[in-house]
Amino acid sequence: MRIDILTLFPEAVRPMMEASILGRAAKKGLIEIHCVQIRDFTDNKQQQVDDYPYGGGWGCVMMAQPLKACLDWVTAQAGPKKRRVIYLSPQGARFDQGHARRLVSEYDHLVLVCGHYEGVDERFIQTCCDEELSLGDFVLTGGEIPAMAVADSVCRMVPGVLSDPACYMGESHWDGLLEYPQYTRPDVWEGLEVPEVLRQGVHRDIQAWRREQQLIRTQARRPDMFAAYTPQSPEEERIVARLTGREKLVYDCRPAVPEDVDALVAITGEASDYLRQCGVDQWQDGFPNRDTLLADIAAGGCWLFTHDGAPAGVVCLYAREEPDYAVIDGAWRTEGAPYTTIHRAAVKAAYRGRGLADEMLQLCEDLALGRGYGSVRADTHPDNRAMRTVLERRGYALCGQIYLTRSTESDRRRLAYEKVF
Numbered sequence: 001m002r003i004d005i006l007t008l009f010p011e012a013v014r015p016m017m018e019a020s021i022l023g024r025a026a027k028k029g030l031i032e033i034h035c036v037q038i039r040d041f042t043d044n045k046q047q048q049v050d051d052y053p054y055g056g057g058w059g060c061v062m063m064a065q066p067l068k069a070c071l072d073w074v075t076a077q078a079g080p081k082k083r084r085v086i087y088l089s090p091q092g093a094r095f096d097q098g099h100a101r102r103l104v105s106e107y108d109h110l111v112l113v114c115g116h117y118e119g120v121d122e123r124f125i126q127t128c129c130d131e132e133l134s135l136g137d138f139v140l141t142g143g144e145i146p147a148m149a150v151a152d153s154v155c156r157m158v159p160g161v162l163s164d165p166a167c168y169m170g171e172s173h174w175d176g177l178l179e180y181p182q183y184t185r186p187d188v189w190e191g192l193e194v195p196e197v198l199r200q201g202v203h204r205d206i207q208a209w210r211r212e213q214q215l216i217r218t219q220a221r222r223p224d225m226f227a228a229y230t231p232q233s234p235e236e237e238r239i240v241a242r243l244t245g246r247e248k249l250v251y252d253c254r255p256a257v258p259e260d261v262d263a264l265v266a267i268t269g270e271a272s273d274y275l276r277q278c279g280v281d282q283w284q285d286g287f288p289n290r291d292t293l294l295a296d297i298a299a300g301g302c303w304l305f306t307h308d309g310a311p312a313g314v315v316c317l318y319a320r321e322e323p324d325y326a327v328i329d330g331a332w333r334t335e336g337a338p339y340t341t342i343h344r345a346a347v348k349a350a351y352r353g354r355g356l357a358d359e360m361l362q363l364c365e366d367l368a369l370g371r372g373y374g375s376v377r378a379d380t381h382p383d384n385r386a387m388r389t390v391l392e393r394r395g396y397a398l399c400g401q402i403y404l405t406r407s408t409e410s411d412r413r414r415l416a417y418e419k420v421f
């Protein structure tokens with residue numbers, strides 16, 4: 001990797017680029033970093049590199065001519081390469097590890113142009129630069145510090161610069177998380193101990209602790225990153241669920257009895273309020289109501305789910321022909337075959353997003369399978385995203401659209417789903 005830093009202050013940049021790990025890597029010939037004085041390429045006697053801005057205003061603007069001449073010289077020196085010319089600018093895309101990874105993998109020559117004063121003549125940026133990168137949402141006096149940051153973060157990923165790729169692959173921002181806390185000797189400093197698990201030295205336990213710490217830190221310090229992170233293993237899923245208070249709860253279920261009807265009305269009532277708040281025109285016509293639920297209980301198809309004894313959800317499974325399923329815009333997967341149907345799936349607000357909907361559908365599928373049926377059907381409103389997500393995640397196929405003939409809701413379309421065993 002060759003990097004040319006075009007600057008008015010090469011003497012400020014060079015010592016930093018020649019120090020420590022990068023200096024050693026340059027000596028080994030793994031990287032080449034050149035700090036080039038832009039002023040050497042002026043075509044005027046005074047070696048003037050900047051001038052007053054057109055239109056007036058504060059400060060001076062760096063002229064295009066010396067910058068272009070400097071760039072041409074650097075390009076000729078480096079010869080044919082996969083080159084990227086980058087202007088460091090507070091107006092550029094915010095530089096991050098993703099940019100660094102892209103630059104090291106796609107190019108072998110970076111030209112980093114450092115502005116100063118009020119910046120650089122726009123025409124140079126337009127005609128000569130491939131992209132603009134910013135170090136962050138603040139303004140510095142010059143592009144030297146951002147250029148050094150870009151050069152450093154790119155060069156440390158050049159093969160051989162660090163002893164092992166694992167050195168940078170385990171670090172913050174590599175896989176969407178921050179790194180775990182680090183400790184070194186002594187065991188106790190200022191009364192603070194190194195965590196026991198690290199002193200025990202059991203590799204598997206250390207790995208598990210570190211991953212957990214990464215998740216804890218990222219949630220605390222960078223909620224934006226944490227929210228965007230997808231757990232990579234069931235163990236990570238468990239940790240994330242615990243950290244977000246979304247740990248799966250343990251539920252009990254049993255066939256509902258008439259004495260449960262008040263609890264069932266409360267659950268379906270909450271669900272209907274929630275659908276209304278979400279703008280979903282489903283369960284807004286007074287159904288299901290007390291009578292419907294009592295009929296469900298009497299028919300023996302109604303199941304009550306509880307958590308720690310408290311009512312949490314309800315679902316019904318019927319093995320009867322559904323008149324509204326006889327006509328479908330589309331096609332059922334098992335046309336003509338006996339089927340079961342899920343109705344009234346509703347979860348109390350406190351248990352939303354905590355695994356209950358999955359458990360309810362699992363129960364229905366187990367019951368249907370156990371009774372020798374080949375499929376389970378369900379329908380939901382096209383705007384009921386929550387239900388659609390659960391059904392689709394569990395492998396229910398979207399078969400088409402049915403219409404509720406008995407409902408008084410304005411929108412009686414329902415999406416028809418079927419899961420075949």
Ligand SMILES: C[S@@+](CC[C@H](N)C(=O)[O-])C[C@H]1O[C@@H](n2cnc3c(N)ncnc32)[C@H](O)[C@@H]1O
Nearest residue numbers: 088089090115118119134135139140142143146
């Ligand atoms: C004072 S700044 C010019 C700022 C410019 N007038 C503006 O408002 O966008 C001078 C130079 O510092 C560099 N610079 C300043 N802040 C930067 C940042 N956050 N990231 C990258 N470069 C920066 C740029 O090269 C810029 O040309």
